[in-house]
Amino acid sequence: MPKIAIATYDKLPDLTFNDQLLIPIFRENGYTVSPEIWDNSEVDWSSFDIVLIRSTWDYYLKPVEFKNWITQFINSKTRLINSAEMVLKNSHKFYLKELANKGVSIIPTIFSSEKIELEKLKMWEKIVIKPAVSAGSHETEIFEVNMLTQEVLDNKTRTGDWLVQPFLEEIKDAGEISMLFFGGNFSHAIQKVPKSGDFRVQKQFGAQYLKFEPSTMLLSIAKNIVEIAGKESVYARIDGVITQNGFLLMEVEMIEPDLFFEHTLDGPNRFVEAVLKEL
Known part of the structure; x- marks a missing residue:
């Protein structure tokens, strides 16, 4: 067998x-x-x-x-x-820069492998700094820009590659949307809502996961992202936030995303079907 x-x-x-x-x-x-x-x-x-x-x-x-x-x-x-080539690319969040260059709407981001000048961040009031290789909000922190010093910024980003983004207030109330695609086809979606006073949308930090029904327009946007980021993916999870400017992509998870099968009866069967179709 x-x-x-x-x-x-x-x-x-x-x-x-x-x-x-x-x-x-x-x-x-x-x-x-x-x-x-x-x-x-x-x-x-x-x-x-x-x-x-x-x-x-x-x-x-x-x-x-x-x-x-x-x-x-x-x-x-x-x-x-997913394929080795796809996983290697997806393991470093600078892939978001390539997606933005291809027309995908992402959260405004400064991608940095060198010293980050505090002056360049003063266009935002509050920022999120996250490492390019990370998961589960590891080493992700929020800073008030007017309280941030160059020394603290340097210590935070001294080594490695980093993403700096404005903190989106919508996350505190509406959280993130995660849409699951198996074999390029939509399966199900959830809304991840952080606990009061927090911004992290993982359950270990008290977040709630709710079933979510995306609109036809939102599904079209997400499917287009899958086509651009991982057309040959067996599974992909599109994570983003709905803002007054529309849906903004946070991440495309194609390595080890939680699949949230507790929110879908047929999800496991659809997943296995997508895997076996590739063989």
Whole structure:
């Protein structure tokens, strides 16, 4: 029987509840399935037909190791989903600059690999600074520009690549919208609302996840982003915020996004169908 490895990390050796839902569906389609920890050196990845990236949620803490792990699947007989090339590109948030150049509306962003001058940030009252390689709001902070000093800014962005964006007040009230696409087709969407007084939209910070029904126009915008950012993606999650200027993209998640199957009955089946269509 063909073999599938579902890649996870050492804190979730048995996968998340959502990812566990995929196993019986793959087995019904004739596949042997096992969860495998992505940085376990004892795993023989070449013994699998498919390696499906799911909860590799510590990859940003081990960027060199993760890059090396992903690179081994380039030109390999083992199929990585999403593709190695797509994952490598998506792991660094400077891909947003390319999307903006192709006409996608993103949050206004300063992309920096060098010293950031405080004077250039004074066009905004409040800013968000986030690393280009990150997940789950890791090292993401909000600053009041009039309270920020060059020294604090330098210490924050001393090494690595960074994104600086204006803080959007809409996030405090309406949160973010996440739209899931499997095989390029829309599956379902949720609204992630932060707890009062916070801006982070992850559950570990008290956020609420609500089912969301996007408008026809919003779906068209999101599908266009998928076409531009990852036309060959098996799965993609479009994260953004609805503002008075329309929908602004925050991220395109094509590595290990939470799929929010608790908000859709048929989501796991649609996901597996998209995976198997690629084979």
